[in-house]
Amino acid sequence: MEFSINRDVLLKSLSHANGIIEKKTTLPILSNILIEAKGSKIKITATDLDIIYFEEITPQEIKKEGSTTTSASILYDILRKLQLNAKVDFNLLTTNKLKLISGNSKFNLLCIPSDNFPLSEEDIGQKNFEISSKKLLKLLNKTKISISNDETRHYLNGIYLHKTKLENKSFLCGVATDSHRLSSSSLEIDADIYFEPIILPKKTIFQLISLLEQDNNLIKISNNKSKIRFEMNTGVLISKVIDGRFPDYNKVIPKGNDKILEIKLNEFKNSIDRVTSVSSDRKEGLKMFISKDSVQLSVSSPNSGEGIENINAKFNSSDLNISFNSRYLADITSHIENESIIIHLKDPGSPVLIRDFSDKNSFHVVMPMKI
Numbered sequence: 001m002e003f004s005i006n007r008d009v010l011l012k013s014l015s016h017a018n019g020i021i022e023k024k025t026t027l028p029i030l031s032n033i034l035i036e037a038k039g040s041k042i043k044i045t046a047t048d049l050d051i052i053y054f055e056e057i058t059p060q061e062i063k064k065e066g067s068t069t070t071s072a073s074i075l076y077d078i079l080r081k082l083q084l085n086a087k088v089d090f091n092l093l094t095t096n097k098l099k100l101i102s103g104n105s106k107f108n109l110l111c112i113p114s115d116n117f118p119l120s121e122e123d124i125g126q127k128n129f130e131i132s133s134k135k136l137l138k139l140l141n142k143t144k145i146s147i148s149n150d151e152t153r154h155y156l157n158g159i160y161l162h163k164t165k166l167e168n169k170s171f172l173c174g175v176a177t178d179s180h181r182l183s184s185s186s187l188e189i190d191a192d193i194y195f196e197p198i199i200l201p202k203k204t205i206f207q208l209i210s211l212l213e214q215d216n217n218l219i220k221i222s223n224n225k226s227k228i229r230f231e232m233n234t235g236v237l238i239s240k241v242i243d244g245r246f247p248d249y250n251k252v253i254p255k256g257n258d259k260i261l262e263i264k265l266n267e268f269k270n271s272i273d274r275v276t277s278v279s280s281d282r283k284e285g286l287k288m289f290i291s292k293d294s295v296q297l298s299v300s301s302p303n304s305g306e307g308i309e310n311i312n313a314k315f316n317s318s319d320l321n322i323s324f325n326s327r328y329l330a331d332i333t334s335h336i337e338n339e340s341i342i343i344h345l346k347d348p349g350s351p352v353l354i355r356d357f358s359d360k361n362s363f364h365v366v367m368p369m370k371i
Contacts, residue, residue, distance in 0.1 A: 001066025001092040003037045003057040009104065010042075010088065011079040013057050014072065014074075016214075017046035019207045020053050020152060021072045027118075032069035034117045037062050044235075046072060049118060051204055055235025060087065066080040068092050068115040075100075092252065099164045101187040118326035124127055124229045125237075128222035131172065133232065136219060137212040139174045140205055142362050143330040147202055148178035151166075155244030159205055162197035163189070171361065174251050179329050182249060183341045196223050199242035204228075208237060220272055253365060254353045259317040265341045267311045268295075269333040275307035276326045285369040286326035290345075291319050322348045324369045332364045 014033065022030050025048075034045040040062065042309075045054040070119035081090065082102050091099040092111070100107040148156035157178060164173045164186065171186035172195060189195075200208075211234055220231035230237045240294065242368070272286060279301045289296040292315050299309040323344065333341060344353040352363040 001035075001068060001361060002090065003042060003059045003062045003176050004062040004089045005042060005057070005153070006086055007079055007082045007086040007088050007305050008084060009057050009059075011076070013044045013055055013235075013254060014079065016055060016070060017044055018076055019210060020046045020203075020237065022048045023073070027306065029069060029116050029118065031070040031071055031073070032112055032117070034067065034114055034119070036067040036114070037065050038067075040208040045117070045119070046116060046299070048203075050201070050240045051207065052238045053118070053207070053235060053303075058164060066092055066113045068095075068098055069114055069117050070098050070109045070111045074109065076217070078105075082155075086270045090180050117203070124222045124224050124227055124286050126196070126222045126224055128231065129195075130218040130220055132189065132308075133212045133215040133217055134217045134306050137209060138183040139172070139187055140209050142335045143176045143183045144205055144209070144261045145172040145335065145358075146183035146364070147174040147205070148176075150178065153179075155242055155246055157210060158199040158201045160197070160199050160246040160249070161195070163195045163196050175246070177247075177249060178254075180325065180367050181254050183332075183362075183366040184249070184364075185359075187361065189273070192367065195221075196225055197246075198223055198225070198228055199244060199246055200228065201239065201242050204239040208334055211235075212238065236270045252351065252365075254344065254346060254351050257345045257346045257350070259315070259320065259345040261295070261343040261345060262314040262340050263295060263311065265333060265336050266338055268341055269330070271309045271311050272299050272326055272330055272333070275309050276330075279303045280309040281303060284326070285323040285371045286329065287321070287323045287371060289319070289321050291313050317345075320345060320348065322352075324366060325369055328366050332366070334352050335362075 036043040041056040041058050087104045089101045091100050095113050096111050097110050122318050128249040143159050160175045164171045170191040172189045173186040175184045215232050217233045222229050275297050276299050284299050284301050287298045295313045296310050300306045336356045338356050342355045351365050351367050
């Protein structure tokens with residue numbers, strides 16, 4: 001294998017694949033990136049056995065076709081330190097040695113033959129459908145905040161993606177919950193699209209988000225019960241899904257919360273940030289005393305003191321005291337698009353429903369704290 005490529009082109013491709021590479025692995029090959037030179041393209045592939053990511057890039061020249069695997073982190077580090085737009089020459093000297101030359105720099109990198117690279121790019125077997133990458137990115141960002149970290153309930157360690165129907169319209173819906181809070185977001189899709197309900201793992205979600213942030217085009221999706229495939233302009237991501245049954249989340253969505261609190265979003269967000277300054281680990285509960293035209297926010301820490309602040313609000317009921325985990329509210333406020341945040345309450349012990357007037361297809365449910 002022998003080819004020349006622009007340093008920036010290869011570095012960008014490696015940065016896409018780097019999030020999948022396991023830093024600590026018992027299989028050395030999984031720390032490596034697969035490089036294949038064939039036809040007029042260079043194909044870069046990374047895998048951790050659960051996720052495969054590959055993309056094709058155009059080199060300046062391919063003198064000899066071939067393939068090898070070498071350390072992803074070392075190659076990325078070398079490229080990062082080379083000059084912008086530098087020409088990089090690769091030459092596979094032996095099955096175990098890859099020569100890299102750029103300007104006055106020369107490196108001999110250790111390799112593992114590509115035959116040992118674990119590749120399973122089997123067909124998903126389902127027809128793909130297209131959706132906007134920006135809409136999918138928004139759905140993932142709005143729901144990821146409620147993903148659970150509890151390894152004993154692995155089926156909550158991801159986003160439940162499924163097709164739903166509402167008022168004769170079809171939606172791709174994403175839901176995540178850690179049993180203290182729940183986030184849901186949907187995007188409209190064609191009624192004839194087939195989508196197998198799956199739980200998308202956390203690592204795949206964050207990898208997909210970083211790829212979608214660099215893509216403004218349509219993304220092709222296909223899936224079956226065990227795998228999902230995302231085809232983007234940059235490359236293709238194939239992931240195993242979480243084997244488990246997601247709970248019936250509809251049971252926890254409050255139905256009779258008729259006490260409505262409306263607060264200016266930025267005032268609420270900034271006020272939470274200020275009063276929680278007295279809590280070093282942000283674990284102290286945020287107390288809210290709600291009256292007809294104002295909300296008093298307070299945080300009391302036995303180790304560092306107390307923070308209190310009053311902000312204007314509209315409330316359609318009598319005075320109410322309720323407390324929340326401040327981090328949950330901070331996470332939600334960072335994803336509300338409207339100028340105001342709407343909180344539907346019932347009583348101090350019941351879950352609240354938080355809606356965004358600018359995005360009718362998203363909502364959050366939060367359990368109050370007992371303080």
